[in-house]
Amino acid sequence: MKNRIVVIGSGNVAEAMCRWIPATGHGIVQLFARNTARGNHISGITGIPFESDPAKIAKADIYIISVSDKAIGEVSAIFDAGDAIVVHTSGNCPVSELSDSIKNRGVLYPLQTFTAGRELDYKEIPLFIEAENDNAYERIKALAGTMSDNVHDSDLSSRRKLHVAAVFVCNFVNHMYCLGYDFMEHHGLDTDTLKPLIRETTQKMLATGTPCEVQTGPAVREDYPTIGKHLETLNDNTELANIYKILTESIIIKKWGILKKILRK
């Protein structure tokens, strides 16, 4: 069944939905958002009609609400969904974050980092779904199945855990890149020389799937003279030195945990 879909929101997830869903054969009949600049921009890229007047939200089979967590409740109450399905795309909010007036509520949470302007391989993005009733569940599952080969049932508790894990492997990883790049730039060094190392670190992890067991570097070797030299090198940067110490300690703690696991095998 080809669904008529309205996407609500103008952030990176809403933009991704507008790029993603048309390729599935379902039709996005409208993008609704209050931010007219971003709304018009996404409309310009995707050709999807944009609307900013709540009174003119289109009739649809499924409404996808991709707004900030704190706005989900309010936004979901400004239109009459009737018998349509309404989902939000947040990893952190319960189904009940959507207005009580909606009959068929659910969640469609994509586990990915979305950046304005970037095209992705959408079919591989994991989608975590939940619904309040069987009808909504079947309809959301059918939609999700056309969007991704990687659809999972979920509940709030597991989505929240996924969301935390995502912060570690995405936002905090990116922050390590940021700290490394800033440090290099501060010292007039060419950050491009880090790229093969960055590529290999992630490729190795994706190939093995066992990051704790393939760790390298001074911390996991407990090479204290090198760690000492690194801290000397960082002695004019308290923040970086502090993060260096805490993560080095954490690697050493984890190592002994891993060794214990291996010994128990």
Place this chain on the structure above:
Amino acid sequence: MKNRIVVIGSGNVAEAMCRWIPATGHGIVQLFARNTARGNHISGITGIPFESDPAKIAKADIYIISVSDKAIGEVSAIFDAGDAIVVHTSGNCPVSELSDSIKNRGVLYPLQTFTAGRELDYKEIPLFIEAENDNAYERIKALAGTMSDNVHDSDLSSRRKLHVAAVFVCNFVNHMYCLGYDFMEHHGLDTDTLKPLIRETTQKMLATGTPCEVQTGPAVREDYPTIGKHLETLNDNTELANIYKILTESIIIKKWGILKKILRK
């Protein structure tokens, strides 16, 4: 000029040298190491003759010493290099870490993470070189030029900074993967669902080269309700909660620095 090379050591860097150099047209005439198990293993993979008796270290044009930092001094003194070039491969040690008895000392530091058993695209790996005299410099530069398209002059101070940056973008990144994976496993969640996110985070960084400006997630949005929910989810894991707090704060601090930079433009 085709060099006769002896590689000394049996760790991951020594193994990488044994995989890397034969493809350049130079010949590794011997792998010398004290660890016979690892030495025989690398010899078995690469066909390079292995020797563990210091009295039988072969004559060569270039000796590459890839041992732990603390062993460089001792190992470089156990043989007579004569007029040959001797380099170590450490990012953290001065040229003078090599024995004073050696006439032509230098450094050949590869900025990459090497893992036993993994083949790499060696030509892209940055090599940072240094030498004590012009003759050694020219010979090391010529060798490095056949090994990589990415050769740079360096001194101890810049190598140490590169090495620290590498810890952030490699070891600490991998540790974030490790913490995320462990957390998922602890809660019975499928770690494979993180892979598309991990891949995209790094691809985005490599494509843009501006990690600080493409950061996403609750910290950079200063989304305190979500941060609060994450800390609730982590409330039974003090170590993870502590790292979460410190890195979240660091992202927020960095963000205001970036905004200031943009405003000054």
